[in-house]
Amino acid sequence: MARCTQGWLLRGFGYLLYVLLAAALLLWLLFPREAIQRLLAGYLNSSSPTLQWRVGSVTLHAPLRLTMEAIEGYGKEGERTPLIRVDSLVLWPEWMASLTARAPRLGYGMRIGKGRVDGSIRADGGLEQLVLQGTVRELQLADWPLLALRLGRDVKGMLGASFTGTVAANTGQIGQVEARVRIENGQMALKRPILSHGVLPFSALSMTVRGDGARVHVQEGTAESGLFRCRFSGTLELNEDLAAAQLAIRGSLQPEAGFFKGVKSGIALQAFRAKLQDAPLPFRLSGELADPGIHFEEFSLLVQTLEKELR
Template identity: 25%
Template sequence: MNNATEKSRRKWIGYVLFGILLTLGVLYFRFPSEAVQGFLQARVEKANPQLALSLEKVSPSVTLGLKFQAPQLFLKTAPQKSIFKADRLHVRPTLLSLFRDQWTFCYSALAYNGAFKGCTSIAKEKNGAPFQTSLVLKDVPMGGDNPLKEIIGRNLEGVLNGTVTYEGRSDSLIRGTGEIDLRLSEGRMELVQPILNLDGIGFHEVLIKMTLNNRKLNLTRVALRGTNMNGTLTGVVNLNNDISRSSLNLRGTLEPFANFIKDLTDSPDTVRLIRERLKRGKITFVIRGTIGDPNFRFM
């Protein structure tokens, strides 16, 4: 009797496993890619009417997630300038979130010749609900078509690594809270206006630590280890809905290397300025104005 019961149990387990595999197979080979694309595009537009999403292909993955080919997020008013685009993106829900009051999705992407991964949690069936997200960036080149150049309005080269955490609402991102910890290595940044006869600064490393709290972006630490000089920057950016109108209240130092000053033989005015402003080997400066129209001044 026991043997018969055990055989019956095994048989039913086999039927269940077969049913699950058959269902997964049907979902995989008969996956409604176009319908899912349309649904996702509609959800993006509903969440933010100014944004649009394009996808080359959507397919299921064996981890109960979705794989996206060539996803691209852009403003409807400027479709030629993407906010984010990737070669591949993989998104999957965490199993525990299926039984809780909020979804948690983890994702990984190959984009701009670098790697991104992170997780986002958002309340179920609540439009505009608060969300939390974390992001890890690994070996992301800043040249080429990286959208960060468009955001800051200056050419920027180098390789980016770091982490970003954020908590807020999709309909008012600048009112959220978050932390940014980044390292940019072996590159060059274009300056807003020439400084010490330079229109750009080459660097070996830039370390950036920032916090966001209700429209205030606090630069707690920006440290430059450059090819011609070292530097620091701290202060506050008061964010505006129009980012270009965000006000600046920044203060920093520059520490030119002796060889750099020595090579400025054809710029006596710059050499005189450096010698007049140097205090304990450093030059102090402030940046006021706005992101769109900054005002740089030596102290």
């Protein structure tokens, strides 16, 4: 009797395994690659209409890992160099987390150049809203030419971040977002030089950002450079055109010796240094993100005098 039962169980298990393998093979053979490519490209085009999106390939791997490669956004039809490129995006179901949260949950991994973005996506509110969380590691800003194009200046650095946020599933509209951001070994070109500095290099820049699709609050901002050390905070009023976003940042800056490189040691510089002994150099950034104005508050006249001496 025991042998009969054991044989029946083995035959049943073998039959179940055969059915699962056959179903997996059928799913792989009938997998609608081209349809998913078109669907993804269409979604990206509708949520980001200023770019023309292409998806290089879509493949399904066991167990249920969906891989999309060469996701590229172009500024104009026919351009050869993409403004945004995601080398690969992998999605997979997180079964245990889905059961615990009682909502569908996916894990994801994204490769952009030498950088990575990893995290999870959870459906919320009857699939109307997506809740995202993740980390960014070693993402080179130079790998996203779109950023330099929108800002009208070169921006370099290695980005790292941890973030949480919500996105509308049907439109891609951003909801609440919170992130801790750090950029290392960076530099930003200036449209209007400050004391003959046309580029501001920095070894580290960090900040906390909180907001939604309309306004972002910048808090706990710090930056370290061979030219200065500074603290800052403020707001960014977002716009469909990133360059037109309105910036309102205030902070204080402690110049290093290199900040005054090339400035003659005259009365104006002596007065500047004497004033710095009482308080750090205050500054205010305002205007469009692509071309903000900078004001040094009560130091403004002294800065203007030093700049005249450099001409």
